[in-house]
Amino acid sequence: MFDQIERGNAVGKREFNAVASELRTSLILTQQELRKADCPVLIIFGGVDGAGKSELAGLLNEWMDPRWIVTRAYGPRTRREKTRPEFWRYWVDIPPKGQIGVYLSAWYSQPLVDRVYGRLKKRRFELDLSRIKEFERCLADDGALILKFWMHLDKGQQKRRLRKLEKQPEQHWKVDEQDWRNWENYDRFIEVAERIIEQTDAPYAPWRLVDGGDARYRSLVVLRTVREAIGDHLARRARPQPAVQPPAAGNGAENGGGAAAYRGPTSRPPLARVDLGASVDKPEYNEKLPNLRRRLNELYRRAKDREMASVLVFEGWDAAGKGGTIRRITAALDARDYRIYPVAAPNDLENSHHYLWRFWQRIPRDGKFAIFDRSWYGRVMVERVEGFASEAEWGRAFREIREFEDQIVGHGTLLMKFWLHIDPDEQARRFQSRAETPYKNWKLTDEDWRNRDRWREYEAAVNEMVTRTSTAAAPWQLVPFNDKRHGRLDVLTRLCEAMERKLG
């Protein structure tokens, strides 16, 4: 693969200076255009040490306005980073729309080095690469431009480069034993790099291989590519997007796959299978609740000792009883160990990022609980039904959510998703009661009535959501809540059972 890189390129000082001024100016203008656009740019430099990765990052910061550039490099995961899923540190760092993220090796560094030195088994290495693909596709689907440059030197070039640095007293510190050890493993590095590039080269995030032998040459190649790619991307986004064809009803394809797919005659949709008749009387409730609380408390303490994190998602119809249920759970936990996240419309900062960004920010560290009162599922419910997300957006969200949750579960975190289910009559009774009770009044808004009018649409969306995001590792828990007492006991029981299974 690397044989095909054109070698021996060099650009003279005079030639460079002749074009530098125009290039700088156009980069600045391009960046100013980008500032107004609703997409971020990620520029990733991978490749051989000494091939100019950090020099290029420096040049981008010098030639463009550094206020709108975020430059990041990542070492081995710190203790704190290890208490969260692997991609957490990359997700929380993604640049907001209109800005540029410049990455040195980024998510490619650990798989490459660890694989070369045998610290990463093949299977895990391949999993890492598919995670990278998922991550980049997720951002690209949301409009991000992803530019990846692989800066190359051949073995002889790299040796000369390291030697030269060593000889200059004031540069000597840039070369250490590890650099020479890496150089000795040059062939292995190239072999692994080829695999990485092959696997992560994609139309939405293509690799560009660049000869890093000459500083002026590589600067011109990279900076021109950056300017042109951003310019093209902005032009493409300015044009009206071709409408995404919704797939034919019933085929359940990933993009689109209308809710009708789940209304077929062969199987009843998930919500229709929930038995809403279940109920528990007050004496039984009063007896069982404290026992469940104690059981949950014991499990919570075991989970804390074992440093197992828990993510609990509560979704459900308006007035189904999310708040009261959450309070029954937190009554068994120490306030230092959980956080409740009520999810409302995103704020400005959240809106300027991928919709999953704000949830990545809230992933709990090991041993802690994060409880979501509504969640990322808004994307395929309210945002879908109310038209806040396009069909392409909510259509691909099923896959994005599965990948997101897969990372949470893969980290060893318990993830439970509860749908609190009631029927329209029960909701009407509760709305009525809210309307009549002064201190409950505030809970009832015009929006609640509007949502109620669209019950069928929401129901179809929920049925599709449940079907398409119930995975083996994180199935939806559909809990009947026409009787709140029964519902709360049910949630607590399911939570305790899941924790018991997970803690062994």
Place this chain on the structure above:
Amino acid sequence: MFDQIERGNAVGKREFNAVASELRTSLILTQQELRKADCPVLIIFGGVDGAGKSELAGLLNEWMDPRWIVTRAYGPRTRREKTRPEFWRYWVDIPPKGQIGVYLSAWYSQPLVDRVYGRLKKRRFELDLSRIKEFERCLADDGALILKFWMHLDKGQQKRRLRKLEKQPEQHWKVDEQDWRNWENYDRFIEVAERIIEQTDAPYAPWRLVDGGDARYRSLVVLRTVREAIGDHLARRARPQPAVQPPAAGNGAENGGGAAAYRGPTSRPPLARVDLGASVDKPEYNEKLPNLRRRLNELYRRAKDREMASVLVFEGWDAAGKGGTIRRITAALDARDYRIYPVAAPNDLENSHHYLWRFWQRIPRDGKFAIFDRSWYGRVMVERVEGFASEAEWGRAFREIREFEDQIVGHGTLLMKFWLHIDPDEQARRFQSRAETPYKNWKLTDEDWRNRDRWREYEAAVNEMVTRTSTAAAPWQLVPFNDKRHGRLDVLTRLCEAMERKLG
């Protein structure tokens, strides 16, 4: 002190129910008013275990809209929290304007427990208390309402409470050995608590002592107080604020203290003392720069080994050369170990918090560099001169900034503040050059010209800033930058020397 709490209060179920509905309704209405206000509310529950702290936090969440309430409790500092100044974890958690933060023990927990068990020397304990006062005053000055409830039980009551919990199988887990150990030390707890309350009782954050013996009684007392205090606070803030009298010129008092104080005949203002004639020729610069870079790199690696963090602040006239200087510093650092924070106008989320909040968020952890391209000093420069901050606001900022920096330095972090100084003629030449060079054009805005017109006002503000925020631990470094080469070498030299001193 605790003798004065009225004891033996009890409220019957019927009496409670009779008033609960009205109280809930008015709490909700109060909260809705608060949502529109530009101040946060902090409700802190301290006191004896078993006196109802967490029950009250639960009730507040149940009776009000929990979407706008953030509930927090803090354990002993985690490893991650220990890599930052002590109050970092409280600062990053403060509620935004319009919202309520409910705190269980909060910043009072560690001083109390550690002092009781002799883990905290008297001097350090008193320092902790004054830090608490600074923190609360800082928030209150910014408009926050701070409500502090000390929930009390006498020794006999606490014993009965613990026994009762132990006897109920489903509550047993709430009591552990530590609770009984604390109970045995009851008298010592009370003694330390009295000292804490005495020292941290302030008009802007008064303590209210509440008999915690009866659940309904204490709920009514606390919730009524909350409702009334928020109502009063909002009413007070809605009235026009009495204008703060600027103190007479030249007295240097804390609030106000006009810039004129630093133009007296007896001493030349700081900026006038900077020798702008210094210069370095290109050969000397080219020789010295790489050596300084290497020296800085060695120091940076020692600092990393010793886990010493560094905060570098760059302020200076427009076009003085901040960006170029920062790049000369980062050239000696590994990109994984520093972050550059260009400080522009605050975003929405930042605006809904105390102005220091966004800087607290960016305090580096041990071993890392945070480099601020402009900083919190905007409060006493641009915000002052352009009238974005009121005289009361920028007037008290000198003290707030000293307290903020005191915590950074107190943690063991190196803090350096550079003022890059040029004269108006030099600035004019650089603006001219920017105007004439296509790729520098963007750096020059109308605002730059406007700021230039107010040179004298900015100069007076800077002189006052330098005088009032140059502390022994973090003095301002005024660096002549009419000659950029000299300026850069000077900054690098001062930085290296400070690191050497600090690393010993």
